[in-house]
Amino acid sequence: xxxxxxxxxxxxxxxxxxxxxxxxxxxxxxxxxxxxxxxxxxxxxxxxxxxxxxxxxxxxxxxxxxxxxxxxxxxxxxxxxxxxxxxxxxxxxxxxxxxxxxxxxxxxxxxxxxxxxxxxxxxxxxxxxxxxxxxxxxxxxxxxxxxxxxxxxxxxxxxxxxxxxxxxxxxxxxxxxxxxxxxxxxxxxxxxxxxxxxxxx
Numbered sequence: 657x658x659x660x661x662x663x664x665x666x667x668x669x670x671x672x673x674x675x676x677x678x679x680x681x682x683x684x685x686x687x688x689x690x691x692x693x694x695x696x697x698x699x700x701x702x703x704x705x706x707x708x709x710x711x712x713x714x715x716x717x718x719x720x721x722x723x724x725x726x727x728x729x730x731x732x733x734x735x736x737x738x739x740x741x742x743x744x745x746x747x748x749x750x751x752x753x754x755x756x757x758x759x760x761x762x763x764x765x766x767x768x769x770x771x772x773x774x775x776x777x778x779x780x781x782x783x784x785x786x787x788x789x790x791x792x793x794x795x796x797x798x799x800x801x802x803x804x805x806x807x808x809x810x811x812x813x814x815x816x817x818x819x820x821x822x823x824x825x826x827x828x829x830x831x832x833x834x835x836x837x838x839x840x841x842x843x844x845x846x847x848x849x850x851x852x853x854x855x856x857x
Contacts, residue, residue, distance in 0.1 A: 675719065679706055680840040682723050690731075697738030700843070702726040704785040707844045711851055726789070734788065737798055741781060748774050779806040779813045782820070785843070786850035809853050816849045 683703045687695040705726040709717045752770045783802040787793075793801060806813050820842055827834040827841075 676840040676844070677836045679703055679719060679723070680836050680838070682720065683839050686723070686727055694735055697734045698727045698731045700785055700839075701730050701734045701788055703839060703843050704847055705789040707840070707847045708786070708789050708851070710844070711848055733795070737788070737795070741784065744777060748777055776803070776806070779817060782806065782813070782816055782846055783850055786847045790851070790854065805850065805853060805857070808857060812849060812853060816846060819845060
């Protein structure tokens with residue numbers, strides 16, 4: 657039975673905070689279980705699968721069971737996709753720093769082009785995990801549709817990018833909040849925005 661009035665509101669907020677903190681701790685713990693590199697992608701996919709359930713109205717789901725089910729069933733597939741994204745991100749990072757050494761017009765143009773590609777890559781990554789947990793595509797189609805969704809609503813995508821940075825910046829000011837809420841809060845915001853885009857398109 658749900659409480660009413662102000663005490664009910666406080667109870668709801670407290671429960672919500674505890675749920676986000678619990679989900680964040682699961683994300684950290686299972687990232688470590690996968691030895692970092694092999695744990696971060698399935699843990700993130702599992703976290704998104706939980707917040708997706710919350711967003712579509714399934715608020716009383718068993719968090720651990722939902723998290724663990726996604727983690728173990730998608731471990732291999734999401735790691736393969738995640739490692740490809742990591743490789744692309746590393747190449748873009750190297751390219752950007754390579755072009756900063758020169759001061760010629762050609763280098764400046766290539767640097768600007770690389771920055772644009774980095775932005776598009778970053779926004780594609782924002783859409784990747786929400787798309788991954790919401791749809792069932794063929795292996796490489798996740799990259800294609802993540803990119804297409806990100807460019808189909810450029811203003812909304814830019815908004816997600818900016819708000820993510822603001823949340824990250826604010827949480828970094830309080831390390832305890834960053835530790836307990838950074839991943840879960842940002843994943844919820846990404847999933848909510850992407851879900852609205854999916855519904856409209």
